[in-house]
Amino acid sequence: MSHGLFLSFEGIDGAGKSTHIESLAGAFRAQGRTVVLTREPGGTSLAEKLRAMALNDPMDALTEALLMFAARRDHLLQVIEPALARGDVVLCDRFTDATFAYQGAGRGFDLQVLATLERWVQGVDGVATGSLRQPHLTAWFDLDPAVAAQRLAGARVPDKFESQPQAFFARVASGYAARAAADPGRFLRIAADQPRDAVWNELLAGVRARGFLS
Ligand code: TYD
Numbered sequence: 001m002s003h004g005l006f007l008s009f010e011g012i013d014g015a016g017k018s019t020h021i022e023s024l025a026g027a028f029r030a031q032g033r034t035v036v037l038t039r040e041p042g043g044t045s046l047a048e049k050l051r052a053m054a055l056n057d058p059m060d061a062l063t064e065a066l067l068m069f070a071a072r073r074d075h076l077l078q079v080i081e082p083a084l085a086r087g088d089v090v091l092c093d094r095f096t097d098a099t100f101a102y103q104g105a106g107r108g109f110d111l112q113v114l115a116t117l118e119r120w121v122q123g124v125d126g127v128a129t130g131s132l133r134q135p136h137l138t139a140w141f142d143l144d145p146a147v148a149a150q151r152l153a154g155a156r157v158p159d160k161f162e163s164q165p166q167a168f169f170a171r172v173a174s175g176y177a178a179r180a181a182a183d184p185g186r187f188l189r190i191a192a193d194q195p196r197d198a199v200w201n202e203l204l205a206g207v208r209a210r211g212f213l214s
Helices: 018-030 045-056 061-086 096-106 111-122 145-152 166-182 196-209
Strands: 005-010 035-039 089-093 137-142 187-191
Touching: 005 018, 005 061, 005 096, 018 035, 018 089, 018 196, 035 061, 045 061, 061 089, 061 096, 061 111, 096 111, 096 166, 137 166, 137 196, 145 166, 166 187, 187 196
Parallel strands: 005 089, 005 137, 035 089, 137 187
Antiparallel strands: none
């Protein structure tokens, strides 16, 4: 049986990751892999309810962070861990790096507290020791916040995060850059300001270079 594979996809709103996640699912399926396409916050019935609250209701940054990690815990236990145990490929639209980027860098919430929550939620046995569940690879769609703002303008009714000012997304982008710098082996940076085909080719080449797709 193949080993389970866990890939996450990150970037500021408007970075354009969604279509590429679908395409990558197709590439894995073409090689005979079973793919679980999922997202955070969300991916389970409970976590989707938490998503609706976190994305729409006003709340302070700690409440927001706790909801994100509560959703993540349920998602890990119900969906991600069982899929990896079966040997499936899990493609997850956002994961913990988003909490560090949005609630941490974007909203200015304490990164040490987020790191503690990360250890609790992603600790294999639910305690703050031992190894953490992290994606094997995180594709980070890096885009200038000014370009992202142009792409988002008028696209649809914005949620709580999408309606934030450009300065917020500049902080979120720097949050992603800091997470990538702290764990360069896990991150695949993709220059998301290119035409869609070029972005796709860069993603595919990066995933192949790490030996995850032949
Ligand atoms: P997103 O993934 O962009 O989905 P869609 O394309 O359907 O809008 O939306 C999720 C939003 O939630 C996005 O603005 C980032 C935010 N978010 C956080 O603030 N913290 C988190 O931990 C996660 C996972 C997402």
